[in-house]
Amino acid sequence: xxxxxxxxxxxxxxxxxxxxxxxxxxxxxxxxxxxxxxxxxxxxxxxxxxxxxxxxxxxxxxxxxxxxxxxxxxxxxxxxxxxxxxxxxxxxxxxxxxxxxxxxxxxxxxxxxxxxxxxxxxxxxxxxxxxxxxxxxxxxxxxxxxxxxxxxxxxxxxxxxxxxxxxxxxxxxxxxxxxxxxxxxxxxxxxxxxxxxxxxxxxxxxxxxxxxxxxxxxxxxxxxxxxxxxxxxxxxxxxxxxxxxxxxxxxxxxxxxxxxxxxxxxxxxxxxxxxxxxxxxxxxxxxxxxxxxxxxxxxxxxxxxxxxxxxxxxxxxxxxxxxxxxxxxxxxxxxxxx
Amino acid sequence: xxxxxxxxxxxxxxxxxxxxxxxxxxxxxxxxxxxxxxxxxxxxxxxxxxxxxxxxxxxxxxxxxxxxxxxxxxxxxxxxxxxxxxxxxxxxxxxxxxxxxxxxxxxxxxxxxxxxxxxxxxxxxxxxxxxxxxxxxxxxxxxxxxxxxxxxxxxxxxxxxxxxxxxxxxxxxxxxxxxxxxxxxxxxxxxxxxxxxxxxxxxxxxxxxxxxxxxxxxxxxxxxxxxxxxxxxxxxxxxxxxxxxxxxxxxxxxxxxxxxxxxxxxxxxxxxxxxxxxxxxxxxxxxxxxxxxxxxxxxxxxxxxxxxxxxxxxxxxxxxxxxxxxxxxxxxxxxxxx
Numbered sequence: 023x024x025x026x027x028x029x030x031x032x033x034x035x036x037x038x039x040x041x042x043x044x045x046x047x048x049x050x051x052x053x054x055x056x057x058x059x060x061x062x063x064x065x066x067x068x069x070x071x072x073x074x075x076x077x078x079x080x081x082x083x084x085x086x087x088x089x090x091x092x093x094x095x096x097x098x099x100x101x102x103x104x105x106x107x108x109x110x111x112x113x114x115x116x117x118x119x120x121x122x123x124x125x126x127x128x129x130x131x132x133x134x135x136x137x138x139x140x141x142x143x144x145x146x147x148x149x150x151x152x153x154x155x156x157x158x159x160x161x162x163x164x165x166x167x168x169x170x171x172x173x174x175x176x177x178x179x180x181x182x183x184x185x186x187x188x189x190x191x192x193x194x195x196x197x198x199x200x201x202x203x204x205x206x207x208x209x210x211x212x213x214x215x216x217x218x219x220x221x222x223x224x225x226x227x228x229x230x231x232x233x234x235x236x237x238x239x240x241x242x243x244x245x246x247x248x249x250x251x252x253x254x255x256x257x258x259x260x261x262x263x264x265x266x267x268x269x270x271x272x273x274x275x276x277x278x279x280x281x282x283x284x285x286x287x288x289x290x291x292x293x294x295x296x297x298x299x300x301x302x303x304x305x306x307x308x309x310x311x312x313x314x315x316x317x318x319x320x321x322x323x324x325x326x327x328x329x330x331x332x333x334x335x336x337x338x339x340x341x342x343x344x345x346x347x348x349x350x351x352x353x354x355x356x357x358x359x360x
Numbered sequence: 361x362x363x364x365x366x367x368x369x370x371x372x373x374x375x376x377x378x379x380x381x382x383x384x385x386x387x388x389x390x391x392x393x394x395x396x397x398x399x400x401x402x403x404x405x406x407x408x409x410x411x412x413x414x415x416x417x418x419x420x421x422x423x424x425x426x427x428x429x430x431x432x433x434x435x436x437x438x439x440x441x442x443x444x445x446x447x448x449x450x451x452x453x454x455x456x457x458x459x460x461x462x463x464x465x466x467x468x469x470x471x472x473x474x475x476x477x478x479x480x481x482x483x484x485x486x487x488x489x490x491x492x493x494x495x496x497x498x499x500x501x502x503x504x505x506x507x508x509x510x511x512x513x514x515x516x517x518x519x520x521x522x523x524x525x526x527x528x529x530x531x532x533x534x535x536x537x538x539x540x541x542x543x544x545x546x547x548x549x550x551x552x553x554x555x556x557x558x559x560x561x562x563x564x565x566x567x568x569x570x571x572x573x574x575x576x577x578x579x580x581x582x583x584x585x586x587x588x589x590x591x592x593x594x595x596x597x598x599x600x601x602x603x604x605x606x607x608x609x610x611x612x613x614x615x616x617x618x619x620x621x622x623x624x625x626x627x628x629x630x631x632x633x634x635x636x637x638x639x640x641x642x643x644x645x646x647x648x649x650x651x652x653x654x655x656x657x658x659x660x661x662x663x664x665x666x667x668x669x670x671x672x673x674x675x676x677x678x679x680x681x682x683x684x685x686x687x688x689x690x691x692x693x694x695x696x697x698x
Contacts, residue, residue: 030424030447030450030698031698032698033698062640062641084640084641085641086368105603105615105641105642106603106604106613106615107603108601108603108658108659109368112368128604129604129605129658130658131657131658131659132603132604132658149606153611153636153637153644154604154613154639154642154644155603155604155613155642156604157607158606158607160607161607184639263446265443265444265445265446265470265493266444266466266467266470266492266493266494267467268487268496269495269496269498269499273491275444275492275493277443277444280622280624280668280671281670281671281674282698284618285623285624286618286623286638298491299491300624301492301522302400302422302670302671302674303400303422303423303443304443304492304493306491306492319469320446320467320468320469320470321446321469330618332619332640333618333619333640336619336640336675337674337675338697339696339697358677359676359677360368360369360370360371360620
């Protein structure tokens with residue numbers, strides 16, 4: 023059986039046992055339709071297939087490309103585009119393939135696109151505090167009326183409390199969620215419908231209003247999510263080779279850089295050194311204390327903890343699966359792009 | 361003919377006239393073998409083919425994947441792996457395809473890998489101030505002797521003054537380059553050989569020692585390089601659609617986020633608004649002045665200036681070529697991954 027050192031670095035490795043443990047933990051709190059796994063986190067039909075085996079058949083997506091991949095692979099019997107789109111023709115093409123597809127709308131224009139695309143079901147996307155998409159609470163009634171006039175069925179509301187995901191203190195995070203969900207509850211009292219779609223990995227068990235939580239990062243975790251005391255563990259690492267070591271062991275360089283991981287949440291973390299700076303295909307590692315020395319040899323493998331999982335996975339075409347130090351196949355990241 | 365608005369956003373658009381003007385400007389200063397275009401910037405055999413038409417046939421690469429793509433497409437009669445590698449078997453496979461390949465080495469281990477891979481020609485990579493790869497000046501003689509004992513031919517030296525690329529003041533940048541190149545000159549007095557390979561877009565005309573400059577970003581430029589007064593213009597933009605507008609025009613959201621551009625050098629810049637924060641597939645745009653209003657409609661196209669060109673291109677599978685507002689085909693980004 024092959025080991026990590028048999029593969030060309032850099033690559034992403036998933037510890038299978040940890041990955042499945044994370045899934046089981048989530049399943050014990052949010053089984054079946056109470057979780058809508060977010061495909062944007064992993065962009066992989068292989069992984070969607072595994073989630074299906076765990077009883078998850080309603081997925082949400084951030085891009086039409088992700089939806090197209092699920093539909094082509096007959097994955098998911100209740101798909102949600104949890105994002106705004108104006109691309110009626112690609113919606114139409116999904117509908118023509120009998121996709122069971124609901125789309126989020128937050129404006130007259132996105133309602134028109136849904137209608138033009140042959141979509142039947144929508145969620146009204148409501149801004150609950152994150153300064154991004156979602157209509158103002160004051161607009162819900164008018165958009166609702168407009169969508170119904172167009173013949174669309176309103177299944178409920180969506181509102182993402184993304185601004186609260188990383189609050190370290192659980193009680194404070196919960197307080198924020200309650201406040202944000204008051205807005206969504208009010209919106210829901212206007213729209214009606216079975217669905218209140220919200221949440222993420224950071225609020226998966228705190229959000230009591232949501233009928234379904236949109237989460238994906240919990241499968242892999244990352245250094246930022248690890249700070250807030252969730253019951254999930256990091257299953258993903260960037261595997262990299264030390265390609266250069268300064269003769270006094272004051273500096274080493276590995277072959278993973280910003281083309282293999284995202285740095286918008288900080289730099290990767292490793293044992294026995296600190297990443298000082300990252301270039302395209304390199305990271306420079308310094309001793310933890312300036313007075314100490316590194317202990318790397320050229321050719322050593324290092325495993326870097328991932329700062330931000332979603333955009334890091336999106337830089338790779340494949341995840342390598344690992345169990346007890348050996349390679350157990352891999353998963354294609356086949357839903358990248360747009 | 362198709363226009364930008366006919367395509368699915370987000371995507372990267374290259375203004376062809378600007379791209380070719382940048383190439384002509386570079387050619388007037390650094391023709392033929394005095395420039396070794398850096399494939400890491402664009403990761404595209406289509407673009408390498410265009411550079412060949414401009415008289416450039418010696419490329420440098422940061423990854424073996426980039427080299428493999430050039431060799432498979434018979435591009436370049438003098439290729440340089442301007443990076444350290446320990447992967448002898450993939451080097452061997454390139455040599456077996458009659459690739460004319462030189463590799464950078466900075467340690468006994470990388471010399472061994474070159475030898476094991478059947479490589480004949482190496483450059484001694486010397487650290488000239490950037491805390492990354494490259495041996496210490498004091499090690500040059502011993503590595504040189506070791507490489508020669510292994511039967512390798514030393515074509516000269518390489519040293520990247522990457523720490524100086526973005527110094528805004530030209531005179532100060534030049535002073536830094538002179539100092540860094542004194543180290544490289546001393547190294548070269550030990551190694552001999554025809555090649556002194558150094559530089560980048562920021563020092564292309566300042567580095568008087570280098571026999572060849574390694575540059576690629578000049579083709580596209582970005583907001584960081586634009587600050588230092590180079591004779592190149594930005595030819596690349598991220599084309600994105602406004603998908604949500606707050607009803608008081610205090611906030612708009614476009615469909616390009618950190619999965620479509622790199623933010624390690626800052627956020628993208630656009631006209632008529634300021635990007636406040638970026639998520640995976642969204643950027644939130646605020647008015648330039650808090651008291652003013654935006655003037656976007658849902659469905660508007662925006663063109664974002666790129667903060668860091670190389671890792672941004674690496675997030676896309678294709679560049680769309682534009683001339684006078686119309687699409688003129690595109691270039692595949694076919695050398696991504698490792």
